[in-house]
Amino acid sequence: MSVLVTGGAGYIGSHVVRLLTERGDRVVVADDLSNGRVARVGDAPVVQVDLATDGARDALRAAFAEHDVDAVVHFAARKQVGESVQQPARYWSQNVGGTANLLQAMEDAGVGRLVFSSSAATYGAPDTPVVREDGPCEPINPYGQTKLVGEWMTRAAGVAWGLRAANLRYFNVAGAGWPDLGDTAVLNLVPIVFRALDEGRRPVVFGGDYPTPDGSAVRDYVHVADLASAHLAALDGLDADERAHDVFNVGTGTGSSVLQVLDAVREVTGLPVDPDVRERRAGDPPSLVADVSRIREDLGWTASRGLADIVSSAWEAWQVGRAR
Ligand code: WQD
Numbered sequence: 001m002s003v004l005v006t007g008g009a010g011y012i013g014s015h016v017v018r019l020l021t022e023r024g025d026r027v028v029v030a031d032d033l034s035n036g037r038v039a040r041v042g043d044a045p046v047v048q049v050d051l052a053t054d055g056a057r058d059a060l061r062a063a064f065a066e067h068d069v070d071a072v073v074h075f076a077a078r079k080q081v082g083e084s085v086q087q088p089a090r091y092w093s094q095n096v097g098g099t100a101n102l103l104q105a106m107e108d109a110g111v112g113r114l115v116f117s118s119s120a121a122t123y124g125a126p127d128t129p130v131v132r133e134d135g136p137c138e139p140i141n142p143y144g145q146t147k148l149v150g151e152w153m154t155r156a157a158g159v160a161w162g163l164r165a166a167n168l169r170y171f172n173v174a175g176a177g178w179p180d181l182g183d184t185a186v187l188n189l190v191p192i193v194f195r196a197l198d199e200g201r202r203p204v205v206f207g208g209d210y211p212t213p214d215g216s217a218v219r220d221y222v223h224v225a226d227l228a229s230a231h232l233a234a235l236d237g238l239d240a241d242e243r244a245h246d247v248f249n250v251g252t253g254t255g256s257s258v259l260q261v262l263d264a265v266r267e268v269t270g271l272p273v274d275p276d277v278r279e280r281r282a283g284d285p286p287s288l289v290a291d292v293s294r295i296r297e298d299l300g301w302t303a304s305r306g307l308a309d310i311v312s313s314a315w316e317a318w319q320v321g322r323a324r
Helices: 011-022 056-066 081-086 088-109 142-161 189-198 224-237 258-269 293-299 307-323
Strands: 002-006 026-031 046-048 071-074 113-119 164-170 172-174 204-206 221-223 247-250 276-278
Touching (some): 002 011, 002 056, 011 224, 026 056, 071 088, 071 224, 081 088, 081 142, 088 113, 088 142, 113 224, 142 164, 164 224, 172 189, 172 224, 189 258, 189 307, 204 258, 221 224, 224 247, 224 293
Parallel strands (some): 002 026, 002 071, 026 046, 071 113, 113 164, 164 247, 204 276
16 A cells, blocks of 8 residues: 555654554655654655645645555644644644645545544533543633544545545553654653753643643543554555445543552652642543543454553653654
């Protein structure tokens, strides 16, 4: 198979590029390199393009033709919740506009298969212990809104011209499948804690009074290598004759609290980790955990790595990143 991966030079995208390459697929990356790094993609050719710009459709059509592309995995997007609240227009323009250009180019070129990076942020702040794909989606920030709209766009393209798409709703992604592919942005809990330790600060815990077993917020942490393998399962499942679903949660089905993550960090690093429990962070749901039965039943995929693997692989990659 020949696969074009948008955002393939980024943290999650580069894991998928490597897995595809390892199994013998041909890969071409389309990335604006705003966060991505060419060093992450090995020998895969890179087309430098911002999908939201006018020239993007031409650049994509040329790449589809040159590389005889059969399918697309679409990661390229802005992904910071807080930034999306501050700059909503930018999120609509980049995430929705970029996806619109991509879908138009795919239609023009007859590339009919897509795996789209959606997010658990589409659920908003649910009041159920686990969330199912057929439950309500009420995103509470522009980031989550643009991801939900992206799902609608892929579905509309299915109706209009027969696109076969899988929308993957990621939960809290962390860890590293290879030490050189760690998350270099310090935006999520695990890297934020590592940086605090590096700088001799106590890690901050946002909220100790949630209605959870230890009072800190609960999330479903999924290893990036497991998440990457879910993309291959989704890609391979696109051709199934009678697909019942086009949206899948990608998590483990198990929640971990912030304090449990800090325990895992203490265990892995051997460093003293002294939580500094503060006020809740605005907009945080108390608990967000995936129901993973659909992806298991439809695609035969389950996560195989737990919190200890996530934290230890992230820590190993953090050392590599620090040495650079
Ligand atoms: C995890 C938990 C924090 C920092 C976001 C997006 C989601 C997905 C993943 C992309 C929360 C707590 C954090 C700190 C803390 N992104 N925390 N101290 O907010 O669950 O999810 O990223 O698709 O869509 O919404 O992730 O890593 O920011 O936080 O206590 O210094 O850790 O309050 O409970 P979040 P996160």
